[in-house]
Amino acid sequence: MNDSASDILKPAILCGGALGFLAGLPVFDLFNCCTCCSMGIGAGFFAAFLYSKTCVRAGLPFDAGRAAGVGALTGFFWGLSNVVVSTLVSAAFGEVLADWFMPILEGNPSMPPELLDQIELGMEQGVTAVAIVIDAVITLSLGVVFATIGGLIGAAVFKSEPAVPASPEPGNPVT
Numbered sequence: 001m002n003d004s005a006s007d008i009l010k011p012a013i014l015c016g017g018a019l020g021f022l023a024g025l026p027v028f029d030l031f032n033c034c035t036c037c038s039m040g041i042g043a044g045f046f047a048a049f050l051y052s053k054t055c056v057r058a059g060l061p062f063d064a065g066r067a068a069g070v071g072a073l074t075g076f077f078w079g080l081s082n083v084v085v086s087t088l089v090s091a092a093f094g095e096v097l098a099d100w101f102m103p104i105l106e107g108n109p110s111m112p113p114e115l116l117d118q119i120e121l122g123m124e125q126g127v128t129a130v131a132i133v134i135d136a137v138i139t140l141s142l143g144v145v146f147a148t149i150g151g152l153i154g155a156a157v158f159k160s161e162p163a164v165p166a167s168p169e170p171g172n173p174v175t
Contacts, residue, residue, distance in 0.1 A: 007058070008070050011050035016077030016147065019043040023078070024085025026093075036082070040146030041153070043078045044071035048154025059162045064155040071151020072144050079143030083136045091127045098123040
């Protein structure tokens with residue numbers, strides 16, 4: 001692996017893994033759409049920030065292409081860590097979470113009884129291989145999309161061009 005590949009992996013794994021871990025926890029998973037998607041965008045943004053600093057130190061430009069690349073890679077790691085954490089939490093505490101969450105749903109008068117029955121059936125089945133695969137495909141796809149958006153936002157904020165060498169003074173040729 002060359003240096004530029006490891007340089008892009010470091011912020012992607014760090015930001016994607018950390019925020020994906022948080023997004024997989026039940027506290028944040030309850031507010032799935034808003035919280036998890038904003039964490040994906042945030043992961044891409046912070047990875048773009050870290051990678052822009054690496055590009056500046058290496059004398060490379062940090063533009064939208066590099067930001068989208070680090071964002072997409074961050075989204076992959078975000079989705080991967082999110083799926084692993086949420087699957088482990090569901091397998092370990094699924095019954096406890098169901099016992100805590102079902103009375104909240106049943107107390108909601110606007111919740112259709114058919115939907116409650118489907119949710120209860122899904123909770124009784126627990127974690128299945130099919131559910132894990134479906135969750136992984138959806139989470140990885142959304143992670144890549146939203147973290148790429150975050151990376152592109154980061155490109156607009158942290159865009160940098162490499163330093164241009166000073167031109168020689170007139171009359172002093174470069175040797």
